[in-house]
Amino acid sequence: MPETKIQTELQNRVNKRIAPLFDKYNMDFSSLESGMKWKPIVLIIGNYSSGKSTLINEIIGTEIQRTGQAPTDDAFTVITNEGDDRPQEVPGSTLINDEHLPFVKFKKYGEKLTSHLCLKNIDSPTFADMAIIDSPGMLDATTEKDRGYDYMEVLGEFAKMADLIVLMFDPHKAGTIKETYSAIRNTLPEKSGEDRIIFVMSRIDECDNISDLMRSYGTLCWNMSQMTGRKDIPHIYLTYSPEIANVPKVLDSWPQERNELMEKIHAAPGLRLNHILEDIDRQVNELQIVCEAMSEFSRRGRKLFMKIGKISLAIGVALFCFGDVLTNSMISLPQHSMISALRGEGVSLMNLILPLIFLFGTLALGLVIFKNFGFKRLLQKTLADSGNLVNQDTEYRRNLWNKMAEKTNTLLQNTKSKDLWLAHSSNLSKIRRFLEVDLKKYYAQLRS
Template sequence: MLKTKLQTELQNKVNKKIAPLFSKYGMDFSNLESSMKWKPIVLIIGNYSSGKSTLINEIIGTDIQRTGQAPTDDAFTVITCEGSDKPDEVPGSTLINDDRLPFVKFKQYGEKLTSHLCLKNIDSPRFENMAIIDSPGMLDATTEKDRGYDYMEVLGEFAKMADLIVLMFDPHKAGTIKETYSAIRNTLPEKSGEDRIIFVMSRIDECDNISDLVRSYGTLCWNMSQMTGRKDIPHIYLTYSPDIASSPKAADLWPQERIELMEKIYAAPGLRINHILEDIDRQVHELQIVCEAVTEFTQRGRKLFMKIGKITVGLGIGLFCFGDVLTNSLISLPQQTLISSLRGEGFSFTNLILPLIFLCSALALGTIIFNNFGFKRLLQKTLSNSRDLVNLENEYRRNLWDKMSGKADRLLRNKKANDIWQGHSGNLTKISRFLDSDLKKYYEKLRS
């Protein structure tokens, strides 16, 4: 309960203090917005017929999802408890238009996806603060293209929202999951992502004997090391459904981790607030580095303007005082210079006309030089080496910059000379204050 309150508080704070800055720096706030919304989510993905729906039915305690040996389900089904006053089933077209829910971003994937998305409202207290998403089984890469929407991208979007992703394999297809994994891995944050995925080898009761299981397990481990690029293999839950087991003696033959897996899934809501904090932390740091780059660029722009300005003003004053002396000696105009008029030859305001024209021309020339040459050259020079716009003192900052430099470059490329007067350092202070003070307080609250 306390955590839900913390989540609302955080959401309000981020919406008020940080959200406007995201749009100011051309960054997408919708991911962070949807990750802060709603309840904890467990996403179940994997090959077709790997036992996803069976596991969900077991967790919920009713046959809410259809199961079958061939590819059975081609929809994303969000299962949760919304209350008895709400409809039992909500279609995708309603979900993507409900701002309260985190599914609005799926609108962009089109009608085909919307018609393959729904919410099932179940009567279960456990699911009041949790949702589980059943997904269409992974087919092969070519068939995925026929779905009518970008399946991998959609899967990635769901993965971003999830607090726990259960990636399911079965012994029959232990070697064909690479694309699913890479789709998810690429969309998850570098540091926090790994701990959100758990791997499950289901239907192990269908192995004929232990060597059969070891062979499938070995294939899976090999594929996983290829996918993750790591030699250490994460824990793989070996499980089967006791209700469907192919042999009544399965329990004697196969020790399994179904209960541990279920407990891990039930514990997912506890990870929620941490994930929200991690997401905020990561995305606000991304915003900060972009803002830093823009701030530094505008400061350089202002410095250059001052430099050109000093020369221009110097030239302007010179011309104001002596410009008419020069024209007088060259073309005998004006007949009386400003200086001679001040020396006592009778000053009149007409003596100021030419000096003022000289002064204004010098200032206008300075502005033209800055706008058309100085600023453009500065922009080009900056873009050719934008790395030195920001402080890259450690590996974290270097990686962050590698990720965000494209965004910053695009922003800078659209800058006009006048933009150097926009105040960015105030925004930078706001962001830093949010990270160093507000966010730290929430981390502390969570620890206490």
């Protein structure tokens, strides 16, 4: 089956089977939904003037993006082939209102971002099935006020959607830019996978000699280990733009990695379906652990209800039989207890009134005790250590729980005693079936 068909089928199934459950557990489905839509995306980010737009122009084969020595781009530009139906340039205000595109989620960042977002519709067959996004260069001393929107958050949203992120540096500013630091340290690890990011140091032709290049490369590696907190350095593609570079003699024999970088970018669409499956897998597993916790809490709540119910019933039955004997001996009421009536002329409705009040009164009292004391105490005890609601026997489960604990605690805090009878375990079976049957089937289709 062609991959686009699998993608549509998968989208329909997730919308039908899983979306309502995201809703039930108050989890955000929009990011999964937009992640399944549209075509493969390559996101180009990095230092200002590191050659992002130059690389994009080279891939497309025309001067579609402006380039320059000072910070040039302050917008996110989506470049793709959307066919003749769309104009050559689509403004951000249209993009954020088009349900067919994955940009609706950017609405919440306001007008300042919308005016810095656009789509360029190009007539290129290669770009019918992929999009490349040029981004504002990362700067040193910018604040949210300067940009007018939270740049890091927006970058994170784009990173989440991207099948490949190309992070670009240049030898002049080898890993010292503040926004780049923050992106590598916090935003990218949270929003994307390590395997989806490639690091590039471009403009290496501007190094005067090999030792100059080695110094820049060394600085970048050092800064990178500070940023990632890791000792192993990822592959850094050392490149220059063959069209504009004035290659010094000393770099003549240097293995320019531009072609390898280009191949990686062109291969990105092939990773799309796998990424969609990974995203679904991750988010449905997150949903599953929340549902597991809620299901276990409900089970404990119902168990407590049964315990209090049984005790109330036992006391209620005892009072039904002997309560009126007790009141008779204390305050001489009623004149004839139910038991003495049974022994004598027979039980009338009058003899049953007090025992029935005792029975139902005790059951009602049990219910009040459960709601106002038992359930509340159970909730408090659970909130103090909600981790024991789920099995955390592996590192994966522990990490998953750490991520979802806060979400679950909020759900628990809003739980009422009547919610203990919601169908958590049947929801859990639906989630498990989806992960174990449906998703596995799609992984198998992808491999075949």
